[in-house]
Amino acid sequence: MSEAPSAWTVARAFNQIALESFGGGLSAWSREVVVQERGWMTDEEFLSATTICRILPGANQVNLAVFVGLKLRGVVGAVSAVCGLVAVPGILVLVVGAIYLRVRDVPAVQHVLAGMAAAAVGLTFSVAWRQGRATLVSAIPCFLAGMTVLLSAMFRTPLWLILFLLGPLGFWWAWRRAAA
C-alpha cells in the first residue's frame, strides 16, 4: 500500500461491499474487496481483524468497517467506512419496508413473504451450521450451545444473563485448551 486512500474511496469501497452482498454473504465479500481487490490488508491482518470483530459486541460487518477504516485513515476513515456500509442499504430497507406496508394485505404477497421468511430462517440455520462445525468440537462447547438455545429460545432469557451464566464456563474451557 503506497498511499492511504481518501475517506471518499473508503466509503465507496464499503458501499460496494454492502450492495454486492446479501444476508450471510457479507464477510466473504469484505475479504474479496479489502484483501484481493484493493490490497489494503494482508490475509493475516484481515483474519486477526475479523477475530476482534467477532469477540466484541456489535454487528460483525460494522465492526470490521471500523477496524479497516481506522487502520487506513484513523477516525475519519472509520466513520467513512461505516457510513459507506449502512447509508444506502439503510434507505433501501426503509423503501422496501414501505412498499411492503402497501401490499401486505394482498394474499399472493403474503404467501411470497411467508415463503421468503421460511427460507430466511433456513439461511440462519445454515450460518449456525457452518459456525457450529468449526466450533462445537467437544462436549463442553456442545453443552454451551445447547444450553444457550434452551435459555434463549425456550425460556427467553436476556442475553446478559446467558453470558453471565455460561460465559465463565466457556472462558475456562478455552483457557485450558489454549494452554494445551
Added chain:
Amino acid sequence: MSNRLLQICMVFGSASLLSFGGGSAIVPELQLQTVHDYGWLTSRQFADSFAITQVTPGPSTLLVTLLGYRADGLAGALLATVAMIVPASVLVGVVTMLWLRTGHARWHVALERGIAPIAVGLVVASGIIIARTVDHGVSAWAVTLAAGLVLGVTKLNPLAVVCAGGVIGLLLNSV
C-alpha cells in the same frame, strides 16, 4: 427529546453493547424488547421486518432501522440505527487501536473461543424464535429445512435461495 426517542436510544444503545456474536445473535433480545416489553410492533411485523432485511443488501443489523421506524417514524429509524452502531463501534475503535499495538494474548484466544459456542447457540435460537412467530406450518418447515440444506452444502447466493422460498410459498398456497 421525546420519551419514545429516549426509549429507542436505551433499547438499541444497550443492544449494541450486548450484541456479542454479531447481528443475528441479538435478534432474540430485540424481539423481546420491541415486541413484548415496549409493544412497538407485533411479532408478525417483527418476523416480516427480519425477512425484509434478509433480502435487501447490506448488514442484517439494519433490522433495527425498520424496528426504529415502527417505533417512531423516520426519526426513530435514524436514531435506532445510530444507537445500534455508535456504542459498539466506539468500543471496537478503542480495542482496534490497542490490538494494533499489543498482538495476541492468551486471554484474547480464550475469550474468542469460549464465547463462540454461545454465539452459535444464539444464532440457532434466533432461527427458532423467528420460525415460531411466523406460525410455521409443515410446509414452511419444509422450505426452511430445504433452504438450510441447500445453503449449508452449496455456495449459492443466499438471496437466490430466499427468493426461491418466496416462489415456493406462492406456489404452495395457490394450488
